[in-house]
Amino acid sequence: MATQLPVIDYEKIKKVHDAPLEEFYTSGHRTCQGCESAMVMRDFAKAAGPRTVVTGATGCMYVANTSYLTTPWIVPWMHTQLGAGGSSAVGMAAGLRALMRKGRIPKEKINVINFSGDLGAGDMGIGGISGALQTDYDLLVIMYDNESAANTDIQATGSTTYGAQTTFTPPGSKHRIMQRRWKKNVAAMLAVGHPTCRYVATASATFPALDFMNKTRKALSIGGPTFIHTFDPCPKGWDFHPRYAHELGELGVKSGIFPLYEIIDGQVVYTYDARQKGRIPVREYLEKQGRFAHLIDEDVDYIQSMVDTMWNEWDIPGVAPFKAGLSVAG
Amino acid sequence: MIKRVEVNYRGIFQKTLGKYIGGDIVQIASRMGKVAFSNGRYSDSPERNGIPCKYFAFVSPDLSEEELEAECGAKLDIDEADVSVVVDDTMVKGVEPWGWHGVRAINEKLREKGCLLVTSQHSHDQLLTFIPKQPFSWRLATVEGPASLAGLWVYKDDLTRERVLGALAAVDPGIISIEAVESYLLEKTKDKHRAEAARASYDATLRNMRVVKAGEGAEWHHEIPRLPTWKEFESGGVVVPAVPRGFTMGPRGQSRNERFLRGTTKSHRPVVRFDLCIKCTLCWYDCPDECFDPTDDGLYDVNYEVCVGCHKCAEVCPVPECIVMVDELKFDNNDSPWEHHKRDPQGYIKWAEEKKGLERIHYPHVTGTGMEIREGKFVPPKPDKGGPAAGAKA
Numbered sequence: 001m002a003t004q005l006p007v008i009d010y011e012k013i014k015k016v017h018d019a020p021l022e023e024f025y026t027s028g029h030r031t032c033q034g035c036e037s038a039m040v041m042r043d044f045a046k047a048a049g050p051r052t053v054v055t056g057a058t059g060c061m062y063v064a065n066t067s068y069l070t071t072p073w074i075v076p077w078m079h080t081q082l083g084a085g086g087s088s089a090v091g092m093a094a095g096l097r098a099l100m101r102k103g104r105i106p107k108e109k110i111n112v113i114n115f116s117g118d119l120g121a122g123d124m125g126i127g128g129i130s131g132a133l134q135t136d137y138d139l140l141v142i143m144y145d146n147e148s149a150a151n152t153d154i155q156a157t158g159s160t161t162y163g164a165q166t167t168f169t170p171p172g173s174k175h176r177i178m179q180r181r182w183k184k185n186v187a188a189m190l191a192v193g194h195p196t197c198r199y200v201a202t203a204s205a206t207f208p209a210l211d212f213m214n215k216t217r218k219a220l221s222i223g224g225p226t227f228i229h230t231f232d233p234c235p236k237g238w239d240f241h242p243r244y245a246h247e248l249g250e251l252g253v254k255s256g257i258f259p260l261y262e263i264i265d266g267q268v269v270y271t272y273d274a275r276q277k278g279r280i281p282v283r284e285y286l287e288k289q290g291r292f293a294h295l296i297d298e299d300v301d302y303i304q305s306m307v308d309t310m311w312n313e314w315d316i317p318g319v320a321p322f323k324a325g326l327s328v329a330g
Numbered sequence: 331m332i333k334r335v336e337v338n339y340r341g342i343f344q345k346t347l348g349k350y351i352g353g354d355i356v357q358i359a360s361r362m363g364k365v366a367f368s369n370g371r372y373s374d375s376p377e378r379n380g381i382p383c384k385y386f387a388f389v390s391p392d393l394s395e396e397e398l399e400a401e402c403g404a405k406l407d408i409d410e411a412d413v414s415v416v417v418d419d420t421m422v423k424g425v426e427p428w429g430w431h432g433v434r435a436i437n438e439k440l441r442e443k444g445c446l447l448v449t450s451q452h453s454h455d456q457l458l459t460f461i462p463k464q465p466f467s468w469r470l471a472t473v474e475g476p477a478s479l480a481g482l483w484v485y486k487d488d489l490t491r492e493r494v495l496g497a498l499a500a501v502d503p504g505i506i507s508i509e510a511v512e513s514y515l516l517e518k519t520k521d522k523h524r525a526e527a528a529r530a531s532y533d534a535t536l537r538n539m540r541v542v543k544a545g546e547g548a549e550w551h552h553e554i555p556r557l558p559t560w561k562e563f564e565s566g567g568v569v570v571p572a573v574p575r576g577f578t579m580g581p582r583g584q585s586r587n588e589r590f591l592r593g594t595t596k597s598h599r600p601v602v603r604f605d606l607c608i609k610c611t612l613c614w615y616d617c618p619d620e621c622f623d624p625t626d627d628g629l630y631d632v633n634y635e636v637c638v639g640c641h642k643c644a645e646v647c648p649v650p651e652c653i654v655m656v657d658e659l660k661f662d663n664n665d666s667p668w669e670h671h672k673r674d675p676q677g678y679i680k681w682a683e684e685k686k687g688l689e690r691i692h693y694p695h696v697t698g699t700g701m702e703i704r705e706g707k708f709v710p711p712k713p714d715k716g717g718p719a720a721g722a723k724a
């Protein structure tokens with residue numbers, strides 16, 4: 001039973017000139033130069049507007065945005081523990097519903113948004129988020145994925161790209177590749193496992209322009225528990241000059257290594273369909289980052305072959321790793 | 331007696347450099363029979379790209395290890411420094427680190443007769459237009475060269491480390507001697523040119539060291555913001571008040587977090603030629619620090635107080651020469667460039683081109699793989715669009 005509340009009438013932003021000008025996540029944060037996760041914060045706050053409460057699990061975006069008694073948030077904001085992203089959002093939504101039911105606050109739509117990092121959402125907090133996606137509360141969980149535990153100086157997580165150098169996976173003379181796990185496909189996993197969740201999407205903060213803002217709005221207007229996974233190039237941990245933060249996001253999408261899609265009521269809609277638009281070689285994406293400097297041709301070929309498989313052989317390319325349809329048992 | 335050295339560096343970009351210099355001082359002092367100890371400033375971690383950080387080294391000829399560690403081991407910051415090393419000269423404009431609010435003077439911790447040792451391509455006089463005056467005399471020395479910037483996983487071996495060690499021996503032989511620096515480098519690396527670089531830097535520093543008299547230097551305007559103590563926290567668990575909502579069109583129209591502006595993170599700032607702007611919004615749209623203010627005429631003013639100099643706007647701008655990154659030390663204020671442009675469109679173009687010069691800094695994708703200076707060009711004001719610049723001309 002979804003909450004019976006007036007829905008904020010979000011319009012799709014069609015041109016960058018129509019994007020809202022007012023910021024609800026403003027200047028003066030302690031993020032890195034060229035931080036794409038800060039772009040995610042900025043864009044979802046802007047897209048959601050003033051009637052929003054935000055909860056953030058421990059991670060880069062929590063530490064960088066509230067340390068030492070200052071904050072860049074204009075909307076109300078609360079910190080929660082590393083694995084508690086989903087539960088905190090449920091608690092907040094339930095609290096607001098109770099207050100409205102008791103008449104303590106006016107009945108209106110207040111957006112509840114949680115953001116958790118790839119460690120907080122994809123690894124540690126996935127149970128809580130799974131629980132949140134089974135509720136009937138209106139809430140949005142955003143997983144900002146910079147492919148590492150970036151706050152504590154870049155440790156590998158389940159979302160780190162194969163082969164990348166991190167503090168946990170330094171390349172050595174005996175073992176070149178220490179990150180041997182393939183990146184976890186969190187958005188699709190949550191979509192597959194939660195058939196009542198009406199909206200799951202992946203996005204990149206600034207490419208295609210406006211895409212992430214519109215996905216945020218779509219999630220909030222569809223209502224119920226929703227989930228967005230964003231792809232955030234991290235100049236610190238990926239080791240590239242902050243100047244190219246936007247370009248790296250674009251290359252990640254165009255090389256097909258990070259598929260962009262929405263799953264709306266069970267229907268997959270590609271935002272950037274690499275099968276039609278073509279893919280650039282993943283090498284062009286990998287060679288621009290210091291974290292892959294130790295890879296040799298063989299490794300790049302392996303990553304390319306995995307990406308090729310994902311797009312050419314999966315039944316739902318880029319989303320679900322099932323191949324060749326159903327087989328009859330026996 | 332304890333000699334204290336602090337190394338001011340750019341977070342992440344110079345993390346390894348700072349750590350190496352601190353570690354080398356300890357190694358060299360130990361070889362000289364002294365007791366030494368080095369650590370990073372606790373509150374700087376987790377570091378962010380560009381945010382000013384510090385690494386410390388302590389050297390004592392007479393204390394025991396335990397005594398030195400008791401004195402220097404558990405402090406957030408030091409009270410005074412004998413030598414303050416600055417490995418990126420744009421930090422002389424002041425530093426606003428992670429855990430310390432407000433813009434602090436780069437020579438804040440320097441004691442009387444202490445030395446500020448700056449890696450710079452600028453002259454002492456230019457640097458002194460930014461470094462605040464002190465009530466006592468102190469010394470200023472430079473190690474000539476650009477800031478050595480690298481990434482988290484890489485160390486850029488461009489001899490900055492060796493040259494800083496040589497210069498350090500010149501400014502305070504009581505910490506380490508040049509002979510000890512040379513023998514350490516020779517023994518450790520077997521590279522003769524490293525010891526020679528240290529010696530050359532030692533000689534050059536002895537020649538260029540300058541005594542700065544009491545009262546000489548810039549006026550200091552930055553106040554340290556007062557933060558609430560635990561007794562002043564609001565009820566209901568509100569620990570950190572949010573930024574008040576506020577937006578109007580025009581310069582400084584967006585409300586911002588006034589307690590941490592962090593503009594001192596930048597080594598370069600974007601200079602915008604408003605007359606070339608095609609109003610595509612991309613600089614504003616792609617800015618991770620919300621430093622562009624939309625104006626009524628469709629342009630975007632830059633708030634340099636909050637710009638962190640990430641170069642992203644210059645990269646995404648589709649118009650050549652419209653947004654160019656320029657050395658932060660060429661500027662002495664954070665005034666609104668858009669207001670300047672409205673006041674005097676032609677004068678603004680002249681001013682912007684003067685600041686830009688013809689050298690364009692270019693960094694490759696992977697951090698620490700060097701940088702090159704490319705040649706820029708002057709684009710004349712566009713007369714056909716009837717923009718403000720054209721209007722002023724007619």
